[in-house]
Amino acid sequence: MKVGFIGLGTMGFPMTKNLLKAGFQVFVFSRSRGPIEKAVELGAIEAKTAKELAEQVDVVLTALPMPDDIKKVYFGGEGILAGAKPGTILIDHSTVGPHLNLQIYENAKEQGVHFLDAPISGGPMGAEAGTLTIMVGGDKEIFDQARPVFEAIGKTILYMGKTGNGSIAKLINNMLVGIHTAALSEAFVLGAKAGIGIEALYEVIKSSTGWSYMIDRCYPLIKSRDFEQRFMIDLLYKDMGLATDMADQILVPVRLAKVAKDMIGDAKEAGYGHEDVAATIKPLEKKAHVEVK
Structure with missing residues (x-):
C-alpha cells in the first residue's frame, strides 16, 4: 500500500515517520521545506503538488490547521481530487466541521474515490509515540481497509459511524x-x-x-x-x-x-x-x- 501525507506540521511529520517505520512507501507534500527535506532523508518521496501525490498512492492522509486549507488541498486545480484514481482512499485527520467532511465525501464518491474523516487526539507526543486516538467516520468497509494505516499511527482507533461522526x-x-x-x-x-x-x-x-x-x-x-x-x-x-x-x-x-x-x-x-x-x-x-x- 502506497501512502501519501499532506501537511508535515507538528502532528503530520511524526505521523509520517511512524508510517515509514511501519514499512509503507510514503509520498509527502507540504508548504514548508524543512519537514519535507527531513522526511525525504528518512526515506519518503517528495511530490510537487497534492495532485501529483494523489496520482501515485493508494491512500492519502491530510493533517492541516484550518478548513480553508482543506478546501484548497482537496478541491483546487492541483488538489487531491484532481489526481485521485477510482478506489483511492482519502483520510482527513484535521479538525473541521462535519459539513465539510460530507462535501468531500460526496465529491469523492462521484469519482469512485473513498473518504474517511479521522480527526486525532493525543498531541505531538502521541503523534511521535504512535499512540494517537483516532475517531473515524465513513463507510465501514473502507475503514476496515484503511485499518493497517491507522494502526501505524494510533493506539485507540474508534469507528464512530457515518461520514462526519469522527469530526x-x-x-x-x-x-x-x-x-x-x-x-x-x-x-x-x-x-x-x-x-x-x-x-x-x-x-x-x-x-x-x-x-x-x-x-x-x-x-x-x-x-x-x-x-x-x-x-x-x-x-x-x-x-x-x-x-x-x-x-x-x-x-x-x-x-x-x-x-x-x-x-x-x-x-x-x-x-x-x-x-x-x-x-x-x-x-x-x-x-x-x-x-x-
Whole structure:
C-alpha cells in the first residue's frame, strides 16, 4: 500500500515517520521545506503538488490547521481530487466541521474515490509515540481497509459511524478542552489572588473531584511560565467556534462552551494566539493583578 501525507506540521511529520517505520512507501507534500527535506532523508518521496501525490498512492492522509486549507488541498486545480484514481482512499485527520467532511465525501464518491474523516487526539507526543486516538467516520468497509494505516499511527482507533461522526466526536472533545482550560485558569488565578499556595491547591485538586486531564497538562506549564506552542490558542479558538456553530445549527444550547470560547478569544485578542492553550490564563492574571507561578 502506497501512502501519501499532506501537511508535515507538528502532528503530520511524526505521523509520517511512524508510517515509514511501519514499512509503507510514503509520498509527502507540504508548504514548508524543512519537514519535507527531513522526511525525504528518512526515506519518503517528495511530490510537487497534492495532485501529483494523489496520482501515485493508494491512500492519502491530510493533517492541516484550518478548513480553508482543506478546501484548497482537496478541491483546487492541483488538489487531491484532481489526481485521485477510482478506489483511492482519502483520510482527513484535521479538525473541521462535519459539513465539510460530507462535501468531500460526496465529491469523492462521484469519482469512485473513498473518504474517511479521522480527526486525532493525543498531541505531538502521541503523534511521535504512535499512540494517537483516532475517531473515524465513513463507510465501514473502507475503514476496515484503511485499518493497517491507522494502526501505524494510533493506539485507540474508534469507528464512530457515518461520514462526519469522527469530526463531531472531536469537536465535542475539544469543546470540553476549552471549557476545562477556561475553568482551571479561573481556579488558579482565584487561588493565587486569595493567597493560597498554588502547589498545595494543585495537590488538593489532583486528589479530589475537581480534577481533569487538562489540569495535569496545563498546571506545570503555567507554574514554569512555559507557553511554548504545543496546541495553540488560535486552533482551540477555531475548534470552539466550530463546536458552538454545530450546536447552534441543531438547536442545542451550549452556554458553558460559549463562555469558554469568549475567554479563549480574550487570550487570542491579547496577542497570545500562537502560544499554548495554557496561556489562556494570562488575561485573567492581568485583570486580577496576580501571576500564578
